[in-house]
Amino acid sequence: MKHVDEYRDPAMAKELAAQIRRASKTPVRFMELCGTHTMALARHGLHTMLPPTVAMVSGPGCPVCVTATEEIDRAVKLAQTPGVVVATFGDLVRVPGSHGSLAAQRAAGAAVEVVYSPLDAVALAERRSGEQVVFLGIGFETTAPTVAAALLTAEKQGLTNFSVLSAHKLLPPALAALLAGPDLGLGGFLCPGHVTTVIGTACYQPVAHERGLPCVVAGFEPTDVLASILMLVNQVEQGRSEVEIQYKRAVHAQGNPAAMALMNQVFEPVDAPWRGLGHIPASGLALREAYAHLDAARRFDVDVPPAKDHPGCRCGDVLRGLIPPPECKLFAGVCTPSSPLGPCMVSAEGTCAAWHRYRRDE
Amino acid sequence: MAMKGSIMLDHGAGGKASAELVGGLFAKHLGNEVLGQMDDAAVLSPPPGRLAVSTDSFVVDPIFFPGGNIGSLAVHGTVNDVAMRGATPLYLTVGFVLEEGLAISDLERVVASMAEAAKEAGVMVVAGDTKVVGRGQADKLFINTTGIGVIPDGLEIGASQAIPGDAVLVSGTVGDHGVTIMASREGLGLDAPIASDSASLNHLAAGLIAACPGLRTLRDPTRGGLATALNEIAATSGVSIELDEAAIPIDPAVAGVCELLGLDPLYLANEGKLICIVEAEQAPAALAAMRADAHGKGAAIIGHCGGERAGRVWINTSVGGRRILDMLSGEPLPRIC
Numbered sequence: 001m002k003h004v005d006e007y008r009d010p011a012m013a014k015e016l017a018a019q020i021r022r023a024s025k026t027p028v029r030f031m032e033l034c035g036t037h038t039m040a041l042a043r044h045g046l047h048t049m050l051p052p053t054v055a056m057v058s059g060p061g062c063p064v065c066v067t068a069t070e071e072i073d074r075a076v077k078l079a080q081t082p083g084v085v086v087a088t089f090g091d092l093v094r095v096p097g098s099h100g101s102l103a104a105q106r107a108a109g110a111a112v113e114v115v116y117s118p119l120d121a122v123a124l125a126e127r128r129s130g131e132q133v134v135f136l137g138i139g140f141e142t143t144a145p146t147v148a149a150a151l152l153t154a155e156k157q158g159l160t161n162f163s164v165l166s167a168h169k170l171l172p173p174a175l176a177a178l179l180a181g182p183d184l185g186l187g188g189f190l191c192p193g194h195v196t197t198v199i200g201t202a203c204y205q206p207v208a209h210e211r212g213l214p215c216v217v218a219g220f221e222p223t224d225v226l227a228s229i230l231m232l233v234n235q236v237e238q239g240r241s242e243v244e245i246q247y248k249r250a251v252h253a254q255g256n257p258a259a260m261a262l263m264n265q266v267f268e269p270v271d272a273p274w275r276g277l278g279h280i281p282a283s284g285l286a287l288r289e290a291y292a293h294l295d296a297a298r299r300f301d302v303d304v305p306p307a308k309d310h311p312g313c314r315c316g317d318v319l320r321g322l323i324p325p326p327e328c329k330l331f332a333g334v335c336t337p338s339s340p341l342g343p344c345m346v347s348a349e350g351t352c353a354a355w356h357r358y359r360r361d362e
Numbered sequence: 363m364a365m366k367g368s369i370m371l372d373h374g375a376g377g378k379a380s381a382e383l384v385g386g387l388f389a390k391h392l393g394n395e396v397l398g399q400m401d402d403a404a405v406l407s408p409p410p411g412r413l414a415v416s417t418d419s420f421v422v423d424p425i426f427f428p429g430g431n432i433g434s435l436a437v438h439g440t441v442n443d444v445a446m447r448g449a450t451p452l453y454l455t456v457g458f459v460l461e462e463g464l465a466i467s468d469l470e471r472v473v474a475s476m477a478e479a480a481k482e483a484g485v486m487v488v489a490g491d492t493k494v495v496g497r498g499q500a501d502k503l504f505i506n507t508t509g510i511g512v513i514p515d516g517l518e519i520g521a522s523q524a525i526p527g528d529a530v531l532v533s534g535t536v537g538d539h540g541v542t543i544m545a546s547r548e549g550l551g552l553d554a555p556i557a558s559d560s561a562s563l564n565h566l567a568a569g570l571i572a573a574c575p576g577l578r579t580l581r582d583p584t585r586g587g588l589a590t591a592l593n594e595i596a597a598t599s600g601v602s603i604e605l606d607e608a609a610i611p612i613d614p615a616v617a618g619v620c621e622l623l624g625l626d627p628l629y630l631a632n633e634g635k636l637i638c639i640v641e642a643e644q645a646p647a648a649l650a651a652m653r654a655d656a657h658g659k660g661a662a663i664i665g666h667c668g669g670e671r672a673g674r675v676w677i678n679t680s681v682g683g684r685r686i687l688d689m690l691s692g693e694p695l696p697r698i699c
């Protein structure tokens with residue numbers, strides 16, 4: 001575990017925090033775009049090591065959280081269809097839709113299976129040849145290529161009982177939509193290491209050069225996050241706004257062209273609903289015509305009535321960095337990780353879950 | 363000679379096969395003068411003091427794991443629960459639910475481990491029962507144990523006794539049992555040098571009681587791990603607890619497997635560790651008493667109790683931050699004990 005320990009070195013972390021304190025003069029707010037960063041900040045208590053001049057705000061980067069209610073409703077409808085098995089990642093089954101979650105469907109007898117990878121869902125389809133297995137695909141550009149690969153595997157195996165319901169999201173359009181929305185008073189972005197390994201840094205260039213907001217692509221260990229915040233502070237103090245990569249051991253500026261090609265072979269961009277951000281043009285992924293026969297949205301009737309969210313849930317505002325979770329009236333009292341009302345409290349990477357677990361009293 | 367074959371429904375029917383199982387296997391390993399009476403109830407004459415009684419059912423899957431098996435665990439778990447109230451464990455009752463088809467050699471290994479564990483802890487098995495259920499109606503075997511011990515008059519040790527200023531100690535590395543069971547089940551990390559810490563802690567507890575008149579709380583952090591046990595103590599005693607993450611002993615191999623499986627050792631079960639809360643001035647004496655015992659070699663002072671925000675547990679992280687250490691919530695627990 002030397003690899004991990006190296007990036008959790010207490011002396012190094014304390015030194016970086018001291019450097020941030022020395023460098024930071026101007027009050028500034030940075031947004032972390034990725035749920036894994038939200039969790040790393042809270043779990044290691046990194047936010048408590050920052051000077052009062054540096055505030056971190058969470059953005060729309062938790063894949064479970066941005067999944068729209070109508071997308072959950074479609075999956076629930078499929079789970080209610082006789083002969084259909086819905087397979088998806090663990091957190092997603094607990095996200096409430098308009099009429100309950102997939103977990104509630106499962107408790108009522110529907111076939112809902114938790115899988116750890118898209119290929120597990122393909123294996124499930126092989127085992128349960130008498131049933132239709134639908135994989136509910138969520139996640140950003142990090143996950144979509146693996147779903148594309150699973151889909152091609154199923155096709156190669158000639159499986160006729162496997163399909164994908166795509167609720168995938170793309171990061172760059174969401175970033176653009178966020179910047180086009182109300183002014184959040186941001187001074188820069190802590191950019192997601194994992195997504196950037198796939199998409200590269202091109203989408204941050206206009207943010208840095210046209211909007212004048214520094215961007216640093218960050219790793220996920222404590223010293224990675226602190227070093228990245230230091231890089232952001234230095235840009236602010238020196239009046240620069242550039243795209244920098246802190247997470248050099250994994251990220252290249254051009255991303256991973258092979259993964260992108262795989263994703264683009266199977267999927268094409270479509271308008272997509274985001275929890276909290278509404279419909280964003282070309283921000284989701286649908287299966288291309290050539291793979292229509294593996295598309296659950298075409299194979300089954302997935303029309304659902306307009307979605308109904310819990311009226312008090314402010315996940316949308318949390319996801320856009322407009323409020324911290326404790327400003328939601330339901331936080332901690334009514335909405336908790338064991339009985340979540342919104343996806344931000346369900347996902348292990350959700351902002352409300354992170355605050356509830358690690359920062360409840362702040 | 364070891365018995366061969368598999369458990370059949372006959373073995374629980376009370377006839378000849380039952381008698382063979384009782385005589386040939388249970389009596390051979392667990393037999394003593396009380397059990398030998400073969401009457402409807404054991405009659406005991408406990409020494410003076412208050413009685414401490416605890417019962418627990420063991421359904422761990424797999425039944426054999428590095429560091430122990432369901433039999434040794436069923437003795438250790440109940441002995442420890444009794445010992446955590448300051449009692450000297452004396453007697454144990456044992457109930458088995460066996461699944462038809464269980465290899466008798468496996469049962470014998472389990473029962474032999476129970477006998478060995480009971481001997482080491484100094485407890486006598488005074489009553490027992492065996493039932494057999496059809497295939498699929500249980501999973502291999504389940505064991506219930508009830509422990510009875512005696513608490514000397516005047517000794518008050520419990521989860522409600524901690525007060526602000528007290529020191530918090532743990533007797534060694536945390537998470538070993540939980541991660542071993544998870545890794546055995548996932549078929550992962552089996553070549554990692556990890557093993558369950560399953561052990562009886564009554565001798566360690568007795569050493570602590572003798573060394574520290576200011577002992578307030580003993581608790582074995584089983585299901586939910588160190589984090590959950592400390593939250594329970596904080597809530598029951600009405601104190602806050604502040605921990606130093608860097609001081610919490612974690613075996614490097616356990617940390618490695620946890621990293622791989624995405625687990626947090628602070629939430630994983632322990633079956634051979636205890637938390638000790640003691641008056642601050644007696645913390646060094648408690649530490650020395652623990653380290654003098656074979657099961658307390660890795661003991662450490664990990665934090666202290668405070669008066670603000672009763673019920674809350676805080677952790678000062680190794681990298682220099684601070685956050686809440688919450689109870690385990692949400693996740694359904696697999697069968698770890």
Ligand code: SF4
Pocket residue numbers: 312313314315316318325328329330331332335336340341342343344345346352
């Ligand atoms: S606390 Fe619960 S209800 Fe409020 S915004 Fe978060 S998830 Fe929604």
